[in-house]
Amino acid sequence: DQQVKQNSPSLSVQEGRISILNCDYTNSMFDYFLWYKKYPAEGPTFLISISSIKDKNEDGRFTVFLNKSAKHLSLHIVPSQPGDSAVYFCAASGEGSNYKLTFGKGTLLTVNP
Amino acid sequence: NAGVTQTPKFRILKIGQSMTLQCTQDMNHNYMYWYRQDPGMGLKLIYYSVGAGITDKGEVPNGYNVSRSTTEDFPLRLELAAPSQTSVYFCASSYSIGGLKGEQYFGPGTRLTVT
Numbered sequence: 001d002q003q004v005k006q007n008s009p010s011l012s013v014q015e016g017r018i019s020i021l022n023c024d025y026t027n028s029m030f031d032y033f034l035w036y037k038k039y040p041a042e043g044p045t046f047l048i049s050i051s052s053i054k055d056k057n058e059d060g061r062f063t064v065f066l067n068k069s070a071k072h073l074s075l076h077i078v079p080s081q082p083g084d085s086a087v088y089f090c091a092a093s094g095e096g097s098n099y100k101l102t103f104g105k106g107t108l109l110t111v112n113p
Numbered sequence: 114n115a116g117v118t119q120t121p122k123f124r125i126l127k128i129g130q131s132m133t134l135q136c137t138q139d140m141n142h143n144y145m146y147w148y149r150q151d152p153g154m155g156l157k158l159i160y161y162s163v164g165a166g167i168t169d170k171g172e173v174p175n176g177y178n179v180s181r182s183t184t185e186d187f188p189l190r191l192e193l194a195a196p197s198q199t200s201v202y203f204c205a206s207s208y209s210i211g212g213l214k215g216e217q218y219f220g221p222g223t224r225l226t227v228t
Contacts, residue, residue, distance in 0.1 A: 004155070034216055043117070043203050043219030044156070089155060099144055099207055100171065101217060103155035 003027045004092050006104035014112055019077040021107050023090030026071065030092040034101070035064060035075045038087045047088075048075070080111045114139050117220035119204050125226045126194040134189040134223050136204030144207045145187040146171075146217065147179065149200040156203060162187055194227045201225070 005024045013019045021035075031052040036044035050057040050064045050073065057064050063076045077084055090104040120135045138145065143164050148156040148171075158171030162181040176198055178190040187206075191198060201224050205217040 006155075009153075036219075041222075043205075043221045046216040046218070049216060099209060099215075099217075100146070100158055100161060101156075103148075103157075105153065105155045 001026075002104075003030075004090055004102050004104040006088075006090055006107050008107050009105070010108040010110070012110045012112060013080050015082055016079045019075075019080045019084065019109055019111065021075040021077075021088050021090075021109065023073045023075075023104055024071055025073075025092050027092070027094065027102070028071070029094035030102075031095050032093045032099075033064070033066060033073050034091045034093075035062075036089040036091060036103075037084075038089060038106070044089060077109075080109075082111045082113050085109060085111050116140065117204055117206055117218050119202075119220035119223050121223060122221070123224045125228065126191075128194060128196065128227060130194050131190070131192045132194070132225075134191070134202055134204075134225075136187045136189065136220060137185050138187075138204075138206040138218070139185065140206060140208070140218065141184060142206035142208045142215075142218070143184065144209060144217075145181065146205045146207075147177070147187070147189045148203045148205065149173065150203065150222075151200050159189065159202075191225075196227050199225060199227045 034049040035047040038044040087106040091101040117138045146161040147159040160179040162168045204220045207217040208215040
């Protein structure tokens with residue numbers, strides 16, 4: 001049973017436009033959410049996170065939105081750049097979980113010049 | 114800081130062989146984790162440790178063992194390798210201070226093939 005779902009395996013956008021990556025979760029005990037970016041043959045790198053007490057967190061071109069009632073979060077990248085092309089993983093952890101992360105399957109973002 | 118380092122980068126094993134994947138972090142993080150990533154899948158937690166001398170199972174621990182004798186090192190042992198253990202293995206570490214959560218930092222991965 002997948003507790004963190006990324007239903008879009010891939011997304012293609014034009015350079016300069018907005019990229020929106022979506023993530024749904026089923027476990028209501030999750031209280032901390034993260035986005036990781038992964039290039040081929042490298043480990044995932046942390047991008048941005050959000051606590052369940054917030055509904056938005058922004059860091060430069062990256063914004064994460066959290067809708068707890070819908071158990072949905074999204075990552076917005078504005079403006080998208082070719083260097084943003086990578087696999088993006090959504091991850092979640094819950095209180096008392098020893099910060100263990102549950103990952104989605106990832107979305108491959110391609111930003112076309 | 115080197116961050117999280119993993120060795121080897123690649124390895125081919127024969128069925129039934131054993132090996133140890135090494136992981137070291139120099140950030141003085143108390144938490145360390147081992148994940149595996151199969152093609153088209155997300156990362157799945159194998160084992161984790163909340164500090165030296167303390168380890169616990171994750172989602173997919175069968176066929177693996179770990180130890181944590183120091184804060185820095187968290188080796189993963191494969192006994193009797195099987196083709197189902199063909200995967201990319203990632204080690205990660207994170208900190209916790211006063212209940213505040215920190216993000217996990219990942220190593221570059223070890224690509225293991227069992228034939």
